[in-house]
Amino acid sequence: MQSSPTAPVHIRESLISSIHTLLTRKKELFSSPDTAFSRTRKITLTQTILFVMTAGSENTDTELLDFFGKETLPTASAMIQRRNQLKPEAFRELFLHFTQKAANLKTFNGYQLIGADGSRVNLPYNPSDPFSHINCIKGRKGINQVHLNTFFDLLNDIFLDAEIQGIREMDEKDAFCRLLGRQKDSGRKQIFIADRGYASYNVLAHAIHNKQLFLIRVPERFAKSIYKGQKHWLENTTEDENITVHIGRKRTKKNTQLQNYHCLPKNRHYDFIEPGSDDTDALQLRVLKFPIGEDSYEYIVTNLPKYAFPLQTIKELYNLRWNHEVAYRYLKYAGNMVHIHSLKRDFLFQEIYAKLTLYNFSSFVASAVGDIKKKTKKYTYVLNHSQTQKGCIRFLNGRVEDIADVICRYLVPVRPGRKFKRTLRRQSADTLNYR
Numbered sequence: 001m002q003s004s005p006t007a008p009v010h011i012r013e014s015l016i017s018s019i020h021t022l023l024t025r026k027k028e029l030f031s032s033p034d035t036a037f038s039r040t041r042k043i044t045l046t047q048t049i050l051f052v053m054t055a056g057s058e059n060t061d062t063e064l065l066d067f068f069g070k071e072t073l074p075t076a077s078a079m080i081q082r083r084n085q086l087k088p089e090a091f092r093e094l095f096l097h098f099t100q101k102a103a104n105l106k107t108f109n110g111y112q113l114i115g116a117d118g119s120r121v122n123l124p125y126n127p128s129d130p131f132s133h134i135n136c137i138k139g140r141k142g143i144n145q146v147h148l149n150t151f152f153d154l155l156n157d158i159f160l161d162a163e164i165q166g167i168r169e170m171d172e173k174d175a176f177c178r179l180l181g182r183q184k185d186s187g188r189k190q191i192f193i194a195d196r197g198y199a200s201y202n203v204l205a206h207a208i209h210n211k212q213l214f215l216i217r218v219p220e221r222f223a224k225s226i227y228k229g230q231k232h233w234l235e236n237t238t239e240d241e242n243i244t245v246h247i248g249r250k251r252t253k254k255n256t257q258l259q260n261y262h263c264l265p266k267n268r269h270y271d272f273i274e275p276g277s278d279d280t281d282a283l284q285l286r287v288l289k290f291p292i293g294e295d296s297y298e299y300i301v302t303n304l305p306k307y308a309f310p311l312q313t314i315k316e317l318y319n320l321r322w323n324h325e326v327a328y329r330y331l332k333y334a335g336n337m338v339h340i341h342s343l344k345r346d347f348l349f350q351e352i353y354a355k356l357t358l359y360n361f362s363s364f365v366a367s368a369v370g371d372i373k374k375k376t377k378k379y380t381y382v383l384n385h386s387q388t389q390k391g392c393i394r395f396l397n398g399r400v401e402d403i404a405d406v407i408c409r410y411l412v413p414v415r416p417g418r419k420f421k422r423t424l425r426r427q428s429a430d431t432l433n434y435r
Contacts, residue, residue, distance in 0.1 A: 008395065022045065022090050029093060030086060053357060053394045054067065064079060064340075091352075092349075099160060111190060112189065115194070116150075118172045121352065122144070123144070124144065130166075131168070149162065149175035151192075154324060154384050155320070162356060176198050192214045193318060214299050215304060215318060220299055241288075242286050245262060246259065247273065247280060247282075249275055250277075284303065286302050333386070335362075337351070358393070359389065378413075380384075382414055387407070391406045
C-alpha cells in the first residue's frame with residue numbers, strides 16, 4: 001500500500017536533522033571546532049555532506065555545477081576546504097545516527113536478521129599510500145584497495161555498521177568480532193548470518209560469550225574437524241548434531257582428558273585464552289549438513305535451538321544472506337562508490353560512510369513509498385532498486401521534487417529460480433583524471 005507523498009520529505013528532513021546534530025559535537029567531529037562552520041559561508045555544513053553523499057562519476061567541478069547550479073557555484077578548492085574541516089568520524093556518526101531512526105523494522109519471528117560480509121573497494125593508483133597500496137603480482141604495478149566490512153539488515157535492506165580496513169591489514173574475522181561487540185547491547189533479538197570466510201573458533205566464541213545467536217556456513221574441512229576422533233562424523237547425507245567443543249592452549253593431562261579437546265597453536269587467534277595459559281573454554285555448537293546438489297553439500301555451524309529452528313528454517317535463513325551481496329552491488333554502482341573523488345585517506349573514509357548513508361536513505365524512502373507490486377500473467381513487478389537510489393540522489397540535490405512518483409515509474413520483474421555462472425574478472429577503479 002502506497003504511503004503519503006510527503007513521507008519521503010519527512011525522511012529528508014530527518015536526514016538534515018541528523019546532520020545538524022553534528023554541530024553539538026564539534027570537539028569530537030570537527031578538525032577546528034572553534035572556527036569550523038561557525039560563520040555564514042557559501043557552502044554550509046548540510047551542503048558539504050549532501051554533496052559528498054550525492055557526488056557521481058563526473059569530476060568535482062561538474063559535480064559542483066550539478067549540485068549548486070550556476071548562480072551559487074563554489075570552487076572545487078572551497079569544497080575541499082570545507083571537507084577538511086570535518087573528520088571522517090563526523091560522517092560515521094551521521095551514518096549511525098540516521099540509521100538508528102529506522103522504525104517498524106521487519107523481523108523473522110521477532111528476530112532481526114543481520115548479515116555479515118566484506119567487499120573490496122578499488123581506488124585510484126597511488127603507490128605512496130601504504131594503507132591501501134599493495135604489490136600482489138610480481139612484475140606488475142600494484143593496486144590500491146580498502147576492505148569494507150559491514151553488518152546488514154537482511155529484511156529491511158539497511159546497512160547497520162561498518163569497519164574499513166587497509167588492504168595490508170585486512171582481517172574479516174577480526175572486524176566481525178568488533179562489529180559483534182558493538183551490537184551486544186542493542187536490546188534487540190538478533191541472528192547473525194555469515195559465509196565461509198568467518199569460520200573460526202574465535203568468531204564463534206565471541207558470539208557465544210556475548211550471548212548472541214549466529215548461523216555461519218563453514219568449509220567442509222572445518223566442519224569435519226570439529227569433532228575430533230569420531231569415525232563416522234558427518235558421513236550421512238543429512239546431519240543435525242549438537243556438540244561441545246573444548247578449546248585450550250596446552251596439551252596438559254587435565255586438558256586432554258576433556259571430551260573433544262582442541263589445542264590451538266600459539267599463532268592462532270583466540271581472545272578468551274592467553275597463549276601459554278592452562279585455561280580452557282567450552283563452546284556449545286550445532287552442526288548441520290544437507291545436500292544442495294548432486295554430490296554437493298552445505299555445512300552450517302550455529303547455536304540456534306533445534307526446536308525453534310529446524311533444518312528447513314536454517315536453509316531459509318541462510319538463503320537470505322544473498323540480499324547482502326546484492327546490496328553491495330547497488331551500493332557500489334547505483335550509489336557511485338566506485339567513483340572516489342580523492343586520494344586523501346580522510347576523504348576516502350568520508351565518501352564511504354556518506355555512500356552508506358545514501359543507501360540507507362534510499363531504503364527508507366522506498367519503504368515509505370510502499371510495497372508497490374504489479375502482476376502480469378508472467379511476472380510480478382517490484383521497485384527498481386538502482387533507479388530508486390539514483391532518484392534519491394536527485395531528490396537530495398533538489399532536481400526531483402516528487403520522488404514517490406519517480407520511483408513508482410520504474411519497476412522490474414521478479415524472476416525466481418534464475419541462475420547464472422559467476423564470472424570473475426579483474427576490476428580497477430574508475431579513474432577521474434583531475435586528481
